[in-house]
Amino acid sequence: MDAAIEIRGLVRHFGPIPAVDGINLYVPAGSVYGFLGPNGSGKTTTIRLLLGLLRPDRGTVRLMGGSPHDAACLSRVGALVERPALYPYLSARENLLLFATLGGLSGGEANRAIDGALGAVGLQAVARRKAGGFSTGMLQRLSIALALLREPELVILDEPTNGLDPAGVVDVRALITELARSGRTVFLSTHVLTEVEQLCDRVAVLQRGRLVADGLTRELLERGQWLAIDFDTEEESVRAAVALREAGIGAERAGDRETGLRVTLDGPGPSAINKLLAERDLHPAELAVRRASLESVFLDLTDGV
Amino acid sequence: MRSLIRADWYRIRRRWDVRIIVLGIPALAILAYLEGALSAGNFSVQTFGDVPPEFHAQQAAQDAAMRAFYAMPYQFPRSIVTVLEGATFWLAIGSAFLAASLLGHEFAWGTIRNVVLIRPDRSGFLAVRLIWIGGLVLGVLAALVALGALLPAVVHVDPGDPNALANLDPNAGWVPWGTVGQVSLGGALLVAATSVVTAAAAVALAGLCALKFRSAMTGMLGAGIYVVAEGIVVAMMMSRVGGDLRYIPQLSLTTRLTTLVADAQQAAGLTSIGGAPTSPGWVSLPPPVGAAIVAVWLAGLFALWFVVLRRADIYE
Numbered sequence: 001m002d003a004a005i006e007i008r009g010l011v012r013h014f015g016p017i018p019a020v021d022g023i024n025l026y027v028p029a030g031s032v033y034g035f036l037g038p039n040g041s042g043k044t045t046t047i048r049l050l051l052g053l054l055r056p057d058r059g060t061v062r063l064m065g066g067s068p069h070d071a072a073c074l075s076r077v078g079a080l081v082e083r084p085a086l087y088p089y090l091s092a093r094e095n096l097l098l099f100a101t102l103g104g105l106s107g108g109e110a111n112r113a114i115d116g117a118l119g120a121v122g123l124q125a126v127a128r129r130k131a132g133g134f135s136t137g138m139l140q141r142l143s144i145a146l147a148l149l150r151e152p153e154l155v156i157l158d159e160p161t162n163g164l165d166p167a168g169v170v171d172v173r174a175l176i177t178e179l180a181r182s183g184r185t186v187f188l189s190t191h192v193l194t195e196v197e198q199l200c201d202r203v204a205v206l207q208r209g210r211l212v213a214d215g216l217t218r219e220l221l222e223r224g225q226w227l228a229i230d231f232d233t234e235e236e237s238v239r240a241a242v243a244l245r246e247a248g249i250g251a252e253r254a255g256d257r258e259t260g261l262r263v264t265l266d267g268p269g270p271s272a273i274n275k276l277l278a279e280r281d282l283h284p285a286e287l288a289v290r291r292a293s294l295e296s297v298f299l300d301l302t303d304g305v
Numbered sequence: 306m307r308s309l310i311r312a313d314w315y316r317i318r319r320r321w322d323v324r325i326i327v328l329g330i331p332a333l334a335i336l337a338y339l340e341g342a343l344s345a346g347n348f349s350v351q352t353f354g355d356v357p358p359e360f361h362a363q364q365a366a367q368d369a370a371m372r373a374f375y376a377m378p379y380q381f382p383r384s385i386v387t388v389l390e391g392a393t394f395w396l397a398i399g400s401a402f403l404a405a406s407l408l409g410h411e412f413a414w415g416t417i418r419n420v421v422l423i424r425p426d427r428s429g430f431l432a433v434r435l436i437w438i439g440g441l442v443l444g445v446l447a448a449l450v451a452l453g454a455l456l457p458a459v460v461h462v463d464p465g466d467p468n469a470l471a472n473l474d475p476n477a478g479w480v481p482w483g484t485v486g487q488v489s490l491g492g493a494l495l496v497a498a499t500s501v502v503t504a505a506a507a508v509a510l511a512g513l514c515a516l517k518f519r520s521a522m523t524g525m526l527g528a529g530i531y532v533v534a535e536g537i538v539v540a541m542m543m544s545r546v547g548g549d550l551r552y553i554p555q556l557s558l559t560t561r562l563t564t565l566v567a568d569a570q571q572a573a574g575l576t577s578i579g580g581a582p583t584s585p586g587w588v589s590l591p592p593p594v595g596a597a598i599v600a601v602w603l604a605g606l607f608a609l610w611f612v613v614l615r616r617a618d619i620y621e
Contacts, residue, residue, distance in 0.1 A: 052425055053418060053619035069425045079422055085415030085621060089319055102312040103423045146419065 003062065004029040004154045004185035005050060010059035012049055019045040021209035023059070027187055027202070029153075032180045034200030034217065035189040038302055042209040043189045044082050047158050051079055064154055075103065078152035080160055084139035088132030092123055092142050095131055096149055103150050117145035120175060136163035144172065148179075155179055158189045173199060193294045197221075203294075207302045217294075224292025224300065227263040227270055229277075229284045234258040240282045247276055265289070306433070309424060313433045317441075322406050326399040327441055330392055331448045335456070337391030338384075342460045345375040369469035376464035385453030385493040386575060389500050392449050400442045400504040401511035401528050402521075407438060408512050409521030415621035427614045435607065438512070442504045450497050492573025499569040502599060503562055509606035510558075516613045519621075535559050543587065551588045561599045568592045 005027035012020040020042045027033045037043045048054040050061045052068030066073030086095045093114060100110040118124050121141040126134075131142060140163045147155060157176070161169045176199050179186050188200060196203055196217065203220055205213040213220055231237045237259045244251040249267055254260035263273060270289055277284065317323055356364055378387040389396075411417040424430050488496075510531060515524025539554040546553065554560055570576050590598075 048619070051422060053421060055616075055618060071423070071425055074422060074425055077422075081418060083415060085418050087316060087414060087416060089321070090316070094315075094319075098312055098315050099419060099423060101308055101315060102420065104308045106308070 002029045002065070003027060004031070004064060005033075005187060006062040007046075007050060008060050010046070010049055010061065011057045012045060012054060013057055018209050020049060020056075023206075023209075023211055025204060025211065025214065027185065029185050030180075030183055031202050032176065032186045032188065032200045034196035034203035035187060035206065036191065036193070036196055036203060036298060037189075037206030038191060041206045041302070043206055044158055045209075046206065047079070047081055047156060047187075047189055051077070051081065051156065053081070075150060076153045077156065078147035078150060078154070079156040079158075080140075080143045080147045081156070081158045084143040086131045086139065086142060086146070089130060091128045091130050092118065092134070092145075093127040095142065096146060099146055100149055105150070113149050113151070116151075117149045120148055121145045122171060137165055137168050140164055141168065141172075144175070152184070154185045154187065156187045156189075159191075160188070161190070161192060161195065193298055197294045205298060205301050212301045213297075220297055221291060221294060224297040225265045226290050226292070227265055227273060228254060228286070228288050228290045229261040229263060229273075230254075230257070230286040231259045231261075231282070232285050236282055237261055239280070240277055240284075243277065243280050243282065244273070249273065249276075259285075306429065309429055309433045310436070313430075313437055317407065317437050320406075323403065323441065326403055327445055330395045330399050330445050331452060333395050334388050334392035334449055334452060338379075338388050338452070338456055339460060341387065341391070342379045342456075342462050345379055345462050366469065366472050369465050370472040372463075372465040373467055373469045376462045377470070379457055379460070379462035380464055381454060381457045382490040382493040383488050384457045385450055385490075386488060386496045386573070388449050388453035388456065389493075389497055393500060393503065396442075396445065396449070396500060396504050397507045399445070400438075401507035401525060403441060404438050404508040404512035405515040405524030405528070406521040407434060409515035409519065409524045412515075412519035412621050413521065418619050418621045421619055427617075428611050431611055431614050435512075435610070438508055439505075442508065443501065446497060446501055446504070449500075450494070453493070488574045492575070495569050495573050496566075496575070499566045502565060502603075505603055506558060506562055506599070506606075509603055509610075513606055513609050513613065516610055516617070532559055552590075555588055555590055556598055558599070558602045561595050561602070564590075564595050565592075565599055568595070 003026055005025060007023055007025040010020050010023040010025075011018065023042075023046060025046075035043055035046070045054065049056050050063060050068060052061075052074075061068055063073055064076045068074065087098065090098065096114045096117060097110060100106075100113055105113055115124075118127050121144050123138065123141050123145060126138065131139065134142065140160070144157070144160060147157065160176075161172050164172060173195065176186055176188065180199070186199075188196070190196060200217050202215065203213070203217045204211055205220075229237075229240065231240065237253075241251045241253070241261055244261075244263060247268075250264035251261050254262040268276070270287060274284070274287055352364070377383055411420065420430055421427060507528065511524045511528040513524075514527030514531070515521055518524060518527060535557050536559055539557045539560055542550070542554040567576075
């Protein structure tokens, strides 16, 4: 699969502090890629580096197979980076027209692009109002419109739902789904975990400038899976725990429940464990695979930061 | 490049600060001109008591000379210089503000990021912005020159007998020392050219500070502080250093600009004094050498614009 984004050995210091510390990242074309990390973990710095806004100390970045310093390459990329950046004395439409002109669009082509972008973010009704009078949420929508203006193949969105009301959040998530459906690559940086869980097929987790996880969202969630086993009596539960530990399987009491066990799923699967228990005449009242939330996986990966 | 030029003009022409400067400077120049012209037209030598008959002829000659002298700045082509003199300060400040604002606000609004994302060749953006700033300053200057040419026809100040100027005696304290007389059209345009150079220096300094410090206000402040600081250092050096070191203050931007303007005024016939003051540490440089030093300064400052922006990390 072609790479929409390819980062190798990316390093950037601010003074002695490494903001980005040797990141390698491969974002396949057509994927919706979640870029997770707590505040200050280096997400926005990484995005600025991959867009050529910051110069790396070391490492290389390829965007759509080209350099981020190449205009032709950047014309295939739309980006919303952190806070909105628009001309307050121009209307929403004029702001888009300005950047459309700057990007080489003109006349009917520019108008069609502007109408499409404004329509995508639901700002047609206020298109002639000055951006300086917009609310934070409206500015955020306009910035997303700007990112979509040139119908990019790769859309980089840094905290796109910041400042949006609940309806706006739903709209933006629907927009991202629509972008993915149309075959575009979406690189979504966020700390809203439900957003990633709902939208992203792949995810990378950044912590203190380093990648601590990278892969399919499904696989990341599977890492946090465990087996919940409940018995009728505490005595059965204790015997089961001993039997499992003897077989080299991690098992511990599940919370406050004296009859419940929490079994790690990094070895034998649920059916093998059930068979092992049955051989020792232990018959669970309930046996179920529990899936961890992305939140718990994230907190686990980032040491709860 | 055409799309870059069109887009840049689109955002520049919509800004109120740009409109105020472009229209405000000529408006101030008109007001200054009118104020001077109306005062000049009312001139007469004040006398106390009756003038004895034997001095009537001398008084009439003095009246005619002073009337011609005070009306002189409002006769074409000298009127062009008069308008420029009335607007020089505002032109320099306005040019500096234009550069600082048009560059600094791109950082304040964060729009430099969107520009760079569409046009990663930052030099192209800066070159076009420089072209527009230069165009606006030249446009204002052309308007001032046109006003200087047109205003004498609108506000006529009667010079009386121009030959009476021959009776002027600077030694008598009637007129400022060094004043000689009328200027030619070429002389007026030479003075206008020095206004361009002064404005260019203001643009270069303020623009560089705005780019470096990413703010319009800091750009203005930085340029202002540099000019004042350089003046103080130059004055200290002129009073302290000797030998070949005396040439060092002569290399400063403000010294060279002041000298360039004064030399141009002398060449235009506005004054006999020129750009060489009589301070003990002063060393005169030939005007072409002085002009070359200014050219090096401007080229260096504008080159730094490009270096600063190309190397800048865009955090906005």
